[in-house]
Amino acid sequence: MSNYQLDARNSLCPMPVIKTQNKVNELEIGDTLEVTCTDPGALSDIPAWCRINGHQIIDSSENNGIVVIKIRVGE
Amino acid sequence: MSTPRKAVALISGGLDSLLAARLMLEQGIHVEGINFYTGFCVEGHTHAIRKKDKKKPKRNNALWSAEQLGIKLHILDIIDEYKDVVINPKHGYGANMNPCLDCKIFMVGKAKQWMEENGFDFIITGEVVGQRPMSQRKDLLPVVVRESGVDDLLLRPLCAQNLEPTLPEREGWVDRDKLLDFHGRNRKPQMALAKEFGFEDYASPAGGCCFLTDKSYSSKLVDLWQARDKKEYELDDIMLLKVGRHIRPAPHYKLIVSREDGENKFLNGYRKQFSTIEIKSHNGPLTLVDGVLSDEDAIQAARIAARFSQGREEESVTVKVTRLNGNESMLDVLPMPPSEIKKEWYV
Numbered sequence: 001m002s003n004y005q006l007d008a009r010n011s012l013c014p015m016p017v018i019k020t021q022n023k024v025n026e027l028e029i030g031d032t033l034e035v036t037c038t039d040p041g042a043l044s045d046i047p048a049w050c051r052i053n054g055h056q057i058i059d060s061s062e063n064n065g066i067v068v069i070k071i072r073v074g075e
Numbered sequence: 076m077s078t079p080r081k082a083v084a085l086i087s088g089g090l091d092s093l094l095a096a097r098l099m100l101e102q103g104i105h106v107e108g109i110n111f112y113t114g115f116c117v118e119g120h121t122h123a124i125r126k127k128d129k130k131k132p133k134r135n136n137a138l139w140s141a142e143q144l145g146i147k148l149h150i151l152d153i154i155d156e157y158k159d160v161v162i163n164p165k166h167g168y169g170a171n172m173n174p175c176l177d178c179k180i181f182m183v184g185k186a187k188q189w190m191e192e193n194g195f196d197f198i199i200t201g202e203v204v205g206q207r208p209m210s211q212r213k214d215l216l217p218v219v220v221r222e223s224g225v226d227d228l229l230l231r232p233l234c235a236q237n238l239e240p241t242l243p244e245r246e247g248w249v250d251r252d253k254l255l256d257f258h259g260r261n262r263k264p265q266m267a268l269a270k271e272f273g274f275e276d277y278a279s280p281a282g283g284c285c286f287l288t289d290k291s292y293s294s295k296l297v298d299l300w301q302a303r304d305k306k307e308y309e310l311d312d313i314m315l316l317k318v319g320r321h322i323r324p325a326p327h328y329k330l331i332v333s334r335e336d337g338e339n340k341f342l343n344g345y346r347k348q349f350s351t352i353e354i355k356s357h358n359g360p361l362t363l364v365d366g367v368l369s370d371e372d373a374i375q376a377a378r379i380a381a382r383f384s385q386g387r388e389e390e391s392v393t394v395k396v397t398r399l400n401g402n403e404s405m406l407d408v409l410p411m412p413p414s415e416i417k418k419e420w421y422v
Binding site for chain 1: 110116134137138139141145146147151152314
């Protein structure tokens with residue numbers, strides 16, 4: 001299992017979701033991915049995308065306009 | 076027990092595609108959704124740039140639909156491929172710059188490609204005969220089938236009984252008798268079906284999902300092409316058309332003046348790509364300059380920007396102009412009175 005990071009700052013939804021989706025598709029089950037965004041919409045959209053596609057949100061936060069979401073890749 | 080047939084549903088985030096996918100699930104079909112991002116999609120988040128819209132819930136309607144349905148959703152970035160649809164639509168534009176028929180042909184063609192690559196059996200859409208003037212006219216539905224190359228693998232569950240049986244119906248993968256015969260612009264049948272399925276809070280039935288159907292947005296796109304003397308665009312161009320007041324005082328430059336704090340923050344992300352005008356002596360908007368300013372233009376542009384600041388009634392407002400090469404100059408200007416800002420400058 002490996003940990004990865006994705007910079008999706010300065011792009012508006014749904015681009016952070018698309019970037020997350022494309023990165024997750026390259027990863028293995030159990031890997032983690034930390035996504036950094038600036039669109040606050042990512043706080044609802046990336047978890048929604050994870051829920052419907054079987055991935056787990058480990059953590060999410062927003063601080064000074066920076067959104068960080070950590071995902072564990074599911075099946 | 077046989078493996079269920081697999082359908083890929085075009086999920087726009089609107090009610091019709093939600094209902095069409097649900098009808099297939101009712102018949103035991105394995106459904107997954109695809110949603111296309113063209114760059115022109117009307118998303119809650121684009122609106123959410125503006126503070127006045129921040130009370131609206133932030134959600135992506137396609138994701139919301141998929142979650143209601145309990146299906147996977149694949150969002151496809153088609154920004155680059157879609158340019159040819161917008162720039163050279165074979166079937167022309169609708170009331171504005173919306174190439175709806177070409178768009179539908181393109182999306183169904185992409186869905187067919189996705190279906191083949193992912194081992195799915197057929198495609199479903201939420202189209203309803205006669206509902207839309209351009210892409211859903213009965214005489215044009217066969218054009219979508221023919222030009223997309225989808226043949227008889229495109230099933231429209233909401234109006235299938237008004238159309239010739241498709242392969243999934245003929246082969247018995249789906250029961251045609253359980254498909255519907257909706258037609259025309261009346262939305263009541265869809266709303267009743269939504270109620271029956273327990274769908275609430277779905278996206279506005281009449282709501283368009285594409286900025287190209289918007290008159291004001293289309294005017295800005297045409298202006299962009301005219302100013303560049305070329306029909307072309309990048310993603311940043313079309314994103315910026317959604318934000319701010321667009322004012323073109325001369326053919327060689329345009330101002331994008333933010334309307335409030337949310338837009339200020341958004342435009343701030345473009346500082347490295349544009350000359351900028353900032354109001355220093357008062358609260359005021361950030362303005363991007365699309366084009367090259369002479370010294371005389373800079374004064375005119377600064378006066379216009381000052382007009383939208385809190386110093387609009389003052390004799391003098393201090394403005395910082397930062398050129399793309401990094402050169403900065405401070406100007407003290409008289410805000411331009413509204414009567415001098417010509418109506419035709421507003422794009």
